Amino acid sequence: DAKTTQPPSMDCAEGRAANLPCNHSTISGNEYVYWYRQIHSQGPQYIIHGLKNNETNEMASLIITEDRKSSTLILPHATLRDTAVYYCIVRVVGGNNNDMRFGAGTRLTVKP
Amino acid sequence: DSGVTQTPKHLITATGQRVTLRCSPRSGDLSVYWYQQSLDQGLQFLIQYYNGEERAKGNILERFSAQQFPDLHSELNLSSLELGDSALYFCASSAEGPGGTGNTIYFGEGSWLTVV
DSSP states (O other), X not given: OOOOBOOSEEEEETTSOEEEEEEOTTOOTTEEEEEEEEOTTSOOEEEEEESSSOEEOXXXXXXXXXXXXXXXXXXXXXXXXXXXXXXXXXXXXXXXXXXXXXXXXXXXXXXX | OOSOEEEOSEEEEOTTOOEEEEEEOOTTOOEEEEEEEETTTEXXXXXXXXXXXXXXXXXXXXXXXXXXXXTXXXXXXEOSOOGGGOEEEEEEEESOOTXXXXXXXXXXXXXXXXXX
């Protein structure tokens, strides 16, 4: 799987949008971009994923650049409960190996 | 609630001992994954099973082993335990197997293992 690069930490004001960047410059055509978050030692929580089109669900939006070398996770109105470590992962889907490898992620702190 | 169930939630044991962690995947999910998270290592992928067969191996020690049973539940066996094995162990599952497209992996809440 391709490696990703994320800033180690970010702050965001409560009620504002949180924009979390991720670089994945060596992504392959059959690799999806996944985002998970982990709130203090709880199980990682799935947020969103995409292949090449932008995606939106009730939690967040995912913007993938046209060349697919980077993406941004957007939490439109961050709350204190969004404070967590956010992981950007690129993952081959299909084939024999579709496991998921985590990097260090971005620690997002939402401040009042 | 992800639907992935792990037991026990907490476990304290002595060095040299052996423990078994159990995981029940979401209903219908054929793939099970095990991860280890210690304070200084982050989330490390250990092993994946698909429908009873080992599918991928990560940073799993030889002292550790896993299996997936016909009813699709999985067990992670940790033996000759050392202090450094103290960690949070996560199980995850997905509906996806070889040839799948984009199915999501869902995680349980983990089993805390403390080796003293």
